[in-house]
Amino acid sequence: MITLAIAEDHQALIDGMKLFLKNEEDIQIVGEATDGEALIQLVKNKRPDVVITDIRMPKCDGIAATRAIKKEFPETKVIAFSMFDQFEAVQQMRAAGASGYIMKNSSLQTVLQAIRVVALNETFFDDSISTMNDLTKEIILLSTREKEILRLIGDGKSSQEIADILCIVKTTVDTHRKNIMQKINIHGRTDLIRYAVERKYDF
Incomplete structure (x- = not known):
């Protein structure tokens, strides 16, 4: 069973993801947060296997939250969930310790695939993210x-x-x-x- 926490400041996106994942027998959503500070506390309380986090969030952005989570709970896998596909955004999340990066306009099947891939200690980066070479x-x-x-x-x-x-x-x-x-x-x-x-x- 893969335990999952979701951090996103738009409740509708959380609800949509929860609705899609609720019938997946190998995934259990253990909590949700709408800001970075709440996410860090959620991880401390629930110790999820995987975290999906937005980058832009109130109080503490996803980059800082990822850095804090990986420092205290290095076994927790983090997937960035973002509208930004710029080189710098991807690099900062990778440097913070993220194992994956998916776009908000990606299909929910892509989200599901990313969760399962990073849970296996592998990395997953959305196909829609341009290759690094020519971006900047x-x-x-x-x-x-x-x-x-x-x-x-x-x-x-x-x-x-x-x-x-x-x-x-x-x-x-x-x-x-x-x-x-x-x-x-x-x-x-x-x-x-x-x-x-x-x-x-x-x-």
Whole structure:
């Protein structure tokens, strides 16, 4: 028997999934949550084999929740359930410890397949997710610090504000800005801000 917990801030999606899975004899839904904090507590209380979690949720997003779950309960398998198929979103969930990633517009049969696959200690990534190679070649060139700064630029932060947040000097931020622009072949402050906003991946 595979025990399952579902986290999604739209109750209708939870209800639809529960209705579809209720007749599957090898799967038992042990709880549901509508925010990340509730999900973490649910896992602590019920210790499910598999968790399906949205990425964008109140209080604690799916990435942070996955990281917390995998740290305390590494045997629990996590499947991301998302509208986002961007490279960065998939990579962040994988880095947090997710074993699977499925899209919200996928069929419920795909959801069922993903649950059974990850329960066997394997990985499952939705066929509708584009291959990594061509999604964002330029983003791969950036260092962790450069991605961090790019994300803050996308949040509308100035160089001084970024420096304060990251506890570095403004000139270092300006240097990183120049390096980012060179790597992704962007010219001009306005173009960099536009690019950063498009790449913000607001989970």
